[in-house]
């Protein structure tokens with residue numbers, strides 16, 4: 284995908300840079316992002332709305348991968364930004380992100396986080412629950428500061444990768460329940476909150492979604508409620524945020540839809556249902572994370588020890604693992620990979636790729652066909668750009684790898700490799 288190819292040396296090239304050169308320069312493991320591909324995807328999301336003449340905001344869900352440089356990149360692309368914590372907000376502000384483009388999420392914002400959001404005058408709060416609504420009312424009233432909000436609702440649609448369950452009852456920690464009167468109550472409460480401007484509603488149905496049916500169902504439910512509330516409270520839905528969740532390809536088993544297809548279906552549904560219900564067409568906001576950065580990132584590891592269990596399995600270990608990619612261990616997530624130092628060599632053997640953490644579950648890939656492994660091959664694992672670095676940890680005191688951006692033959696070190704001293708930076712000696 285993106286600008287990845289096999290070069291004349293039979294090496295994996297990404298962003299016009301030989302991955303072996305990156306390994307030589309930065310060591311392993313290393314995360315590499317194809318930033319041109321990220322920009323192309325950001326532009327594709329926005330163009331999909333522009334082509335239909337639909338007012339929209341595309342917010343990068345930065346939980347997928349957050350750091351100074353990616354915020355700067357997204358700001359330059361005129362993207363809106365979804366942050367879910369004081370830490371993400373702080374980093375975005377350090378990146379000079381235009382604050383009016385920032386959407387502040389989170390199901391348990393602290394008072395300090397709320398105040399920081401107000402101080403920076405973020406574009407909107409996505410209000411998750413009654414506690415937050417009350418605190419926000421309190422602080423905006425004390426400060427006499429208007430704040431835009433979206434009310435997050437759980438529409439009772441849960442999108443699992445391939446099947447959609449339309450449940451009567453919503454068992455989720457997020458948002459106001461749309462089915463038991465709590466969402467109504469929230470809307471009603473905001474009518475008496477003088478500094479809260481409700482712009483609209485937010486719903487997010489899940490992640491790594493390959494079909495459009497779940498979005499359509501959620502849109503129907505939310506718009507029908509908006510219609511009820513229009514009568515009941517004179518509620519005006521200016522913005523409908525349908526969340527993120529657009530799927531990407533990790534392995535050949537995944538069949539994501541083109542970005543345009545997701546967006547066109549969403550637009551069609553909102554247009555059609557709004558018309559049927561006699562509602563004005565709202566702005567449509569989305570917040571993709573994975574689909575912007577996921578398949579733009581790869582991880583390069585060096586291979587090391589092997590363990591062969593005759594007739595059972597060949598383990599091949601790499602110099603990283605669940606500390607830099609916890610998704611296989613946590614979600615049973617599937618990945619694929621190649622030897623970046625000899626990409627098109629004939630595959631000869633089935634390997635299972637083990638990490639180096641002290642845990643049996645630390646396996647990155649089960650059953651990956653590869654050429655006969657030599658010591659010190661470079662294994663490239665694909666589509667590690669989302670929720671990889673973002674969820675990286677220091678289990679076993681393994682320092683987090685660096686992040687390198689590549690584009691047009693140029694590499695840029697976005698995040699340095701951690702060292703052992705970094706790991707001890709916050710520690711105090713007992714004696």
Ligand code: LLP
Nearest residue numbers: 344487490491527528529570571572573670
């Ligand atoms: N908006 C909201 C409200 C969300 O909760 C999420 C993801 C997104 C947008 C972005 O979803 P995306 O476009 O990236 O699918 N750690 C998990 C994924 C957790 C997703 C949490 N919320 C993983 O590694 O698969």
